[in-house]
Amino acid sequence: MSTVSKSQLLEELAQAVPREILIDSEEALHPFECDGLSVYRQLPLLAALPENTRQVREILRCCRRLGVPVVTRGAGTGLSGGALPFAGGLLLVLTRLNRILELDAAARTVRVEPGVRNLAVSEAAAPHGLYYAPDPSSQIACSIGGNVAENSGGVHCLKYGLTVHNVLEVRLLTIDGEELVLGGPALDAPGYDLLALINGSEGMLGVITEVLLRLLPIPETAQVVLAGFARIEDAAEAVGGIIGAGIVPAGLEMMDRLSVEAVESFIAPGYPRDAEAVLLCELDGGQAEVEEQMQAVNEVLSAHGATSLRVSQSEAERLGLWAGRKNAFPAVGRIMPDYYCMDGTIPRRELPRVLREISVLSKQHGLRIANVFHAGDGNLHPLILYDANAPGELETAERVGAEILSLCVKAGGTVTGEHGVGMEKIDSMCEQFEDGELEQFHALKAAFDPDGLLNPGKAVPTLHRCAELGAMHVHGNRLPFPDLPRF
Amino acid sequence: MDREDVILEQVLEAVEARTPVAIHGGASKAFYAQPRSGEPLDLSGHAGIVEYDPGELVVTCRAGTPLAELRQALAEHGQHLPFEPPAFGEKATVGGTVACGFSGPRRPWAGSLRDYLLGVRIINGRGKALRFGGQVMKNVAGYDVSRLMAGSLGTLGAILETSFKVLPKPLRERTLRFEMEQREALGQLAKWSGKPLPLSASCWRDGQLFLRLSGAERETARAAESLGGEAVDEADAFWRELREHEDEFFSSGPLWRLSLPPTAEPIDLDTPCRVEWGGAQRWYVTKANPERIRAAAASAGGHATLFRGDIDDIPRFHPQAKGLQQLQERVREAFDPYGLFNRGLLAPKR
Numbered sequence: 001m002s003t004v005s006k007s008q009l010l011e012e013l014a015q016a017v018p019r020e021i022l023i024d025s026e027e028a029l030h031p032f033e034c035d036g037l038s039v040y041r042q043l044p045l046l047a048a049l050p051e052n053t054r055q056v057r058e059i060l061r062c063c064r065r066l067g068v069p070v071v072t073r074g075a076g077t078g079l080s081g082g083a084l085p086f087a088g089g090l091l092l093v094l095t096r097l098n099r100i101l102e103l104d105a106a107a108r109t110v111r112v113e114p115g116v117r118n119l120a121v122s123e124a125a126a127p128h129g130l131y132y133a134p135d136p137s138s139q140i141a142c143s144i145g146g147n148v149a150e151n152s153g154g155v156h157c158l159k160y161g162l163t164v165h166n167v168l169e170v171r172l173l174t175i176d177g178e179e180l181v182l183g184g185p186a187l188d189a190p191g192y193d194l195l196a197l198i199n200g201s202e203g204m205l206g207v208i209t210e211v212l213l214r215l216l217p218i219p220e221t222a223q224v225v226l227a228g229f230a231r232i233e234d235a236a237e238a239v240g241g242i243i244g245a246g247i248v249p250a251g252l253e254m255m256d257r258l259s260v261e262a263v264e265s266f267i268a269p270g271y272p273r274d275a276e277a278v279l280l281c282e283l284d285g286g287q288a289e290v291e292e293q294m295q296a297v298n299e300v301l302s303a304h305g306a307t308s309l310r311v312s313q314s315e316a317e318r319l320g321l322w323a324g325r326k327n328a329f330p331a332v333g334r335i336m337p338d339y340y341c342m343d344g345t346i347p348r349r350e351l352p353r354v355l356r357e358i359s360v361l362s363k364q365h366g367l368r369i370a371n372v373f374h375a376g377d378g379n380l381h382p383l384i385l386y387d388a389n390a391p392g393e394l395e396t397a398e399r400v401g402a403e404i405l406s407l408c409v410k411a412g413g414t415v416t417g418e419h420g421v422g423m424e425k426i427d428s429m430c431e432q433f434e435d436g437e438l439e440q441f442h443a444l445k446a447a448f449d450p451d452g453l454l455n456p457g458k459a460v461p462t463l464h465r466c467a468e469l470g471a472m473h474v475h476g477n478r479l480p481f482p483d484l485p486r487f
Numbered sequence: 488m489d490r491e492d493v494i495l496e497q498v499l500e501a502v503e504a505r506t507p508v509a510i511h512g513g514a515s516k517a518f519y520a521q522p523r524s525g526e527p528l529d530l531s532g533h534a535g536i537v538e539y540d541p542g543e544l545v546v547t548c549r550a551g552t553p554l555a556e557l558r559q560a561l562a563e564h565g566q567h568l569p570f571e572p573p574a575f576g577e578k579a580t581v582g583g584t585v586a587c588g589f590s591g592p593r594r595p596w597a598g599s600l601r602d603y604l605l606g607v608r609i610i611n612g613r614g615k616a617l618r619f620g621g622q623v624m625k626n627v628a629g630y631d632v633s634r635l636m637a638g639s640l641g642t643l644g645a646i647l648e649t650s651f652k653v654l655p656k657p658l659r660e661r662t663l664r665f666e667m668e669q670r671e672a673l674g675q676l677a678k679w680s681g682k683p684l685p686l687s688a689s690c691w692r693d694g695q696l697f698l699r700l701s702g703a704e705r706e707t708a709r710a711a712e713s714l715g716g717e718a719v720d721e722a723d724a725f726w727r728e729l730r731e732h733e734d735e736f737f738s739s740g741p742l743w744r745l746s747l748p749p750t751a752e753p754i755d756l757d758t759p760c761r762v763e764w765g766g767a768q769r770w771y772v773t774k775a776n777p778e779r780i781r782a783a784a785a786s787a788g789g790h791a792t793l794f795r796g797d798i799d800d801i802p803r804f805h806p807q808a809k810g811l812q813q814l815q816e817r818v819r820e821a822f823d824p825y826g827l828f829n830r831g832l833l834a835p836k837r
Binding site for chain 2: 104107129150151153157161162164165174180185187189191192194204205217218220243244246285286289345346349375377378412414416419420421433434437439440444446448
């Protein structure tokens with residue numbers, strides 16, 4: 001990799017693109033030193049904020065020629081350090097590519113640049129009775145390019161799928177600056193499904209410059225029920241009960257007592273404070289269908305020992321009930337200076353057991369853990385509460401986090417459901433995948449980016465790194481994070 | 488029966504000797520596989536459902552499992568594969584279905600085969616048995632190799648095992664028939680598809696549009712009433728014949744599949760056609776000049792596959808842009824560096 005100096009890179013780039021889109025002063029680079037996972041910080045050599053695809057191409061060609069690594073960044077809301085800058089590299093910020101290019105209401109598609117915000121898509125589609133289904137919690141701020149790179153989910157993906165299910169075409173620039181069109185407005189393009197591969201590829205394979213999204217008709221109606229439970233296991237089993245009854249809710253979310261207390265103190269959405277866990281189950285569709293299914297859901301909830309049930313009777317009440325869930329993270333953030341958000345997924349049937357083991361870990365390490373998560377698809381978001389100013393607490397929180405991910409892998413799940421591996425979970429990948437699988441990932445990456453210039457050191461660990469970790473793992477039975485270099 | 492050891496041994500021998508292998512299951516879709524060379528590698532014996540927990544909405548089975556057996560097992564619990572894959576014969580296996588990546592009438596509304604593929608176990612061209620994805624619905628650890636296997640025609644590796652997301656079967660289905668010409672049908676479909684209606688299939692043919700609704704009893708009744716048209720009784724057979732190409736139309740000559748933006752204008756190739764998927768999939772049996780067919784599809788924003796039948800020197804699949812074609816070859820080499828699996832099947836070098 002390169003040993004190009006800042007001034008050299010600046011000089012070369014300024015010949016290819018306008019000087020104004022390049023940021024080199026340390027002061028101006030500071031806002032870009034981290035993404036949503038702020039425990040990792042790094043200044044890049046330079047940042048570039050291109051205004052069109054042509055400039056992106058010029059920048060890539062220049063970096064490729066000089067052997068300079070490129071990290072692509074959108075809104076910077078990612079939670080895994082995927083957009084963490086590379087010390088000797090360029091940070092390619094795509095927020096200025098923010099135009100909605102074409103909305104075709106008859107075909108129910110919209111063509112956007114990568115910097116368009118997720119929510120802006122649904123807002124543009126609303127006058128046509130359409131919307132964009134994936135709704136990550138950061139949807140006010142996060143951008144479509146990042147959504148594709150991370151294959152973002154959201155509270156409605158149980159019924160409407162992830163980003164990969166709602167993208168028809170991606171235009172991608174390779175590190176050579178060559179444009180590839182993957183997929184298109186016609187379904188099931190010939191050849192390998194590289195469109196599927198790009199979703200969730202974490203900026204490792206190319207730079208997304210344009211996306212064609214699928215829009216859906218806005219459902220006629222939606223209704224949510226809030227159920228309280230005296231035992232967290234009952235709530236977990238009720239989740240399986242609802243799915244087992246042949247119902248696919250639009251959203252099925254769970255919060256434990258600590259999270260409920262936090263949101264009640266924050267915005268008081270009217271959740272039952274005496275409950276050990278609450279479930280939010282949303283149904284949407286035609287009026288008749290929602291009515292039929294709501295009745296069935298209420299029966300399942302009662303049969304699983306729900307201690308309280310509250311069904312929204314108006315749109316205002318529905319949004320009010322959701323406000324608790326949607327404010328859960330900031331609410332938890334108020335009761336402790338810092339929290340560390342995990343993102344493992346497990347088979348639903350393992351929910352009761354894994355939640356029990358998480359509470360054991362919490363007690364062992366003396367850190368409180370709030371559980372707020374997408375119960376319907378088994379995607380856990382344990383929030384580990386800590387104080388970064390208390391010596392050793394961050395390290396303990398990271399260790400507990402790694403142990404939770406380890407639990408998820410052992411339960412037949414995955415270390416990341418929707419936040420991505422990025423920098424954060426690179427070591428946990430060693431637990432989930434064998435050497436041959438990691439080798440296959442590296443070979444695939446090399447097919448796109450032979451010199452490994454795109455987002456180096458992220459998403460897939462080197463075999464060497466895993467071997468070192470494995471050896472230490474056996475001795476200490478703990479992941480000694482602070483002792484390892486991050487690369 | 489678990490035959491992974493035997494299959495792995497056979498692949499390792501092939502890798503060692505650099506012998507090409509031609510993978511097959513039930514050979515029900517042999518018509519789709521262009522002539523290929525190599526020692527046969529039979530995956531049909533590696534069969535059986537490995538895990539199925541209806542409450543998880545996930546099923547895992549070995550590649551050789553007959554598609555019919557999987558369907559039956561799901562149906563016993565009121566569930567199904569929402570992408571409604573065609574089998575094209577009683578011997579169709581799950582592995583072959585994934586390798587071909589076919590989806591049926593429900594595809595534009597419910598999603599495609601790859602949309603429901605959660606995990607795979609494969610043997611790659613280095614003779615390594617690898618697992619990607621898993622049995623959970625949300626999983627972004629590592630590149631999504633599982634979905635890459637859908638439609639790869641076995642050219643990236645031998646697919647040993649697959650996990651699918653499954654869903655409850657709709658409680659009720661109704662089919663409506665309308666008398667209308669193709670252009671009007673396409674316009675109506677676009678209009679209806681933009682409304683929150685429980686659509687689940689469409690087929691226009693010979694001046695008639697068939698529309699299927701799926702959902703709760705009252706919901707489908709209400710939608711049927713608002714849409715009008717004439718109710719079709721025992722329509723399951725109609726949709727099955729369409730999906731399985733049992734309708735004589737499909738075997739009456741070279742069959743072309745045009746995948747188009749649903750709103751594309753009607754394309755006239757001087758022969759009758761079947762328009763599915765809300766206008767996004769159109770079938771033609773025609774001896775028209777293949778160049779003309781491909782040009783028509785491309786100018787409408789889509790592509791054309793020679794689905795059944797062979798025409799000299801005409802590749803089955805729509806040619807891709809050069810850069811994309813080269814990348815596809817590099818992807819293939821990343822999995823199968825010696826080009827042993829189903830050589831020449833997907834992206835013939837010329």
